Amino acid sequence: MKAVRFDRFGGPEVLQIVDLPEPHPGPGQVRIAVRAAGVNVSDWKKRKGLMDGGLPQTLGYEAAGVVDEVGEGVVGVTVGDRVFGFDADGAAQAEEAVLSFYAPIPASLDFAVAASLPTSVETATRALDQLGVRKGDTLLVNGASGSVGGAAVQLAVARGARVIGTASPANHEYLRSLGAEPVAYGEGLTERVRSLAPDGVDLALDVAGSGVLPELIALVGGAVNVLTLADSEGAREHGVLFSRGDSGRAVHVLGEIGELIASGRLAPPPVRTFPLGEVAEAQRVSEAGGVRAKLVLVVG
Known part of the structure; x- marks a missing residue:
């Protein structure tokens, strides 16, 4: 599968789209065919070596997509469901990702908007x-x-x-x-x-x-x-x-977002999208700051 990775620290030019083995979900997890993945400030901080010291590194903690594999003990979610949530391994900017915490995508949201919500x-x-x-x-x-x-x-x-x-x-x-x-x-x-x-x-x-x-x-x-x-x-x-x-994460809110949006108490942010292959440009925009829109990578 295609995924974002960098093998050395530096500017956006160190980001690569590489082929990696497909991940598989463990107990309680689901795998999704990623349709959209959020871009966050932590992405460029990691790329510059300001946060995690290990190499190589993948990127992406939030994503939305379609379930294509479920782990042992998963209930209430089946293959084909639209879900969004968190990739605990930080590898969501890819064609497939394993979500440890997830919830159904509210019917009113598309994949890009859904992927913009979990982290914020x-x-x-x-x-x-x-x-x-x-x-x-x-x-x-x-x-x-x-x-x-x-x-x-x-x-x-x-x-x-x-x-x-x-x-x-x-x-x-x-x-x-x-x-x-x-x-x-x-x-x-x-x-x-x-x-x-x-x-x-x-x-x-x-x-x-x-x-x-x-x-x-x-x-x-x-x-x-x-x-x-x-x-x-x-x-x-x-x-x-x-x-x-x-x-201590407040992951309980994933299951509450739909009702918050439906009741008008939470309006999703404006979203600016980039194809997965333009992740370097997305990070340039993120690092420059001053953007009110949430930046999202679109996959597929």
Whole structure:
């Protein structure tokens, strides 16, 4: 089967489409003929050697496709079903992938949109769970207009929280459409937030990693009420919780996405697609930043 792989660290040019043996599912797993696979910031960080040190490496943790093989003990899913979910081995950018956590694709979604959801929605849900966001809270989301930030905004609003989100002025109307009250990031952020919430902010979620943890701590009254998804060094320095997948995934949300979308509480992000063979260009776009759309590789 064709799959994305790199054998050395470097720029997008090190990415290759290679032939690899077909994977097979273990107990509780399913294999899919991949129709679409998500592209994430971690992809280019891995490619540059900023995360995992081993070589060679495959890529891709989220995918959507059609089940073509089921492992021992699998119930409720059969060959031919449309599913989406997580490839625990990070090899979903391929013609076939094994999913360890999966759910039926909501009928209203195509494969590309379905593949855009697992990582952003799981990450956002995990962060909200760890912060303990609940009805009546005021939550500040730093970096609210991207795929993870947008999911966090909508899921927090669905819980009954008031959400203030930072973004560039060009994205303020978008944040309003998600249910957030927008503020511009940059100098003077603390004053702008306090003018919106004179009674204070209860919790803060940092998605952007833009060096604002001290301001967030001041706004919520202590590091214990702040969580970052993007600033591990700042988290260590300021005593803030840094959340990553190995701290316990919120995979339960895969089975909840359909109802959230059907009820209007979660709108999928805009999607920009690339053929699998253009993975290098997709990573160039991802690494350049500033793209609100979720990047997805289309297979077949």
